[in-house]
Amino acid sequence: MKSFIPFSLPLIEEEEKKDVLDALDSGWITTGPRVKQFEKRFAEYINCKNAIAVNSGTAALHLALEAVGLKEGDEVIIPTMTFTATGEVVTYFKAKPVLVDCEEDTLLIDVGKIEEKINKKTKAIIPVHFGGQACDMEEILHLARKYNLKIIEDAAHSLPTKYKSKMIGTFGDITCFSFYATKTITTGEGGMACTENNEFAERMKIMSLHGINKDAWKRYNSEGSWNYEVIEGGYKYNMTDIAAALGIAQLKKCNKFYRRREQIANTYTKAFKEIPEINTPFVKEYGTHAWHLYVIQLDLAMLKINRAQFIEKMKENGVGCSVHFIPLHLHPYYKKAFGYEHKEFPVATNVYERIVSLPIYPKMTNQDVDYIIENVKKIIKKNKR
Numbered sequence: 001m002k003s004f005i006p007f008s009l010p011l012i013e014e015e016e017k018k019d020v021l022d023a024l025d026s027g028w029i030t031t032g033p034r035v036k037q038f039e040k041r042f043a044e045y046i047n048c049k050n051a052i053a054v055n056s057g058t059a060a061l062h063l064a065l066e067a068v069g070l071k072e073g074d075e076v077i078i079p080t081m082t083f084t085a086t087g088e089v090v091t092y093f094k095a096k097p098v099l100v101d102c103e104e105d106t107l108l109i110d111v112g113k114i115e116e117k118i119n120k121k122t123k124a125i126i127p128v129h130f131g132g133q134a135c136d137m138e139e140i141l142h143l144a145r146k147y148n149l150k151i152i153e154d155a156a157h158s159l160p161t162k163y164k165s166k167m168i169g170t171f172g173d174i175t176c177f178s179f180y181a182t183k184t185i186t187t188g189e190g191g192m193a194c195t196e197n198n199e200f201a202e203r204m205k206i207m208s209l210h211g212i213n214k215d216a217w218k219r220y221n222s223e224g225s226w227n228y229e230v231i232e233g234g235y236k237y238n239m240t241d242i243a244a245a246l247g248i249a250q251l252k253k254c255n256k257f258y259r260r261r262e263q264i265a266n267t268y269t270k271a272f273k274e275i276p277e278i279n280t281p282f283v284k285e286y287g288t289h290a291w292h293l294y295v296i297q298l299d300l301a302m303l304k305i306n307r308a309q310f311i312e313k314m315k316e317n318g319v320g321c322s323v324h325f326i327p328l329h330l331h332p333y334y335k336k337a338f339g340y341e342h343k344e345f346p347v348a349t350n351v352y353e354r355i356v357s358l359p360i361y362p363k364m365t366n367q368d369v370d371y372i373i374e375n376v377k378k379i380i381k382k383n384k385r
Contacts, residue, residue: 265289
């Protein structure tokens with residue numbers, strides 16, 4: 001057996017190492033000039049007016065909800081098919097995350113089921129661009145206008161995704177990206193909150209660093225002063241220059257990384273399209289797919305094994321797989337805190353049992369991809385009913 005192929009690995013090359021070392025050598029390792037540079041370049045890349053770098057995608061979502069004025073008792077509509085960060089940030093305000101079922105083929109929020117969840121308490125919708133594919137933003141924005149709701153896009157998976165030829169990042173009021181280790185570009189840990197609204201941008205900038213009313217990092221260079229004012233009870237969400245140095249180098253390669261992910265996805269889809277036991281990801285015609293995730297769905301009625309056994313057999317053959325996601329309504333916390341039940345979300349409950357995320361990242365070789373395909377086919381063939 002060849003060496004183990006993990007589910008995900010970042011591609012860190014000499015450029016990233018050099019930029020990080022330069023940051024360390026500069027003596028400025030926390031929030032400083034490199035963070036500003038990363039924000040500027042990221043905003044230019046997605047063609048957005050404002051970008052605020054923070055220490056996680058979760059922090060970006062939290063700041064976004066604070067900026068739009070979420071309060072205790074409010075409700076925010078989110079998909080159940082997402083990572084817990086999307087829901088937990090709502091609970092920070094003692095507000096309620098209102099879950100919506102997903103589409104069976106794309107795993108995106110079922111837009112047709114959003115309107116029935118809207119009431120007088122609804123403040124915002126957080127559409128999650130699952131796996132790297134955009135939600136139908138035209139329909140969601142229509143609902144937002146109709147009911148005067150804010151839109152916070154959870155774009156943790158979707159750099160560089162396009163919806164109707166326009167890059168994700170400026171459709172909603174605020175768009176939040178993640179640069180976690182598994183994402184399409186990484187800063188190790190990190191995130192970015194992007195908005196066309198200058199007031200939201202200023203609010204998030206202040207709240208991201210203790211509620212201080214000016215660029216706190218400038219206090220320690222020739223431009224700055226020791227004097228500052230805390231004007232709000234803020235948070236400690238700032239990004240470091242070390243992380244930003246890594247991000248700047250990764251951003252330069254974002255298009256290259258995307259092309260490689262797309263190449264791997266196309267190879268998978270071609271290899272599996274004639275296998276009836278596997279449903280490959282469905283891509284809508286209205287946009288592109290960033291391929292942060294490649295999620296297949298097993299037809300368990302045609303197999304003698306379940307999803308967990310499939311993943312275990314892949315692991316035994318040296319391939320790491322994962323599951324994205326365990327829907328929120330299946331977790332004990334969401335059941336206990338909000339009373340969600342399986343039957344309320346039949347599609348997500350059903351597809352959850354069948355979904356498997358295969359490795360997809362630029363560091364993979366063609367031999368890795370071929371080996372994964374070979375083992376998927378072998379396990380399916382051996383375990384047909």
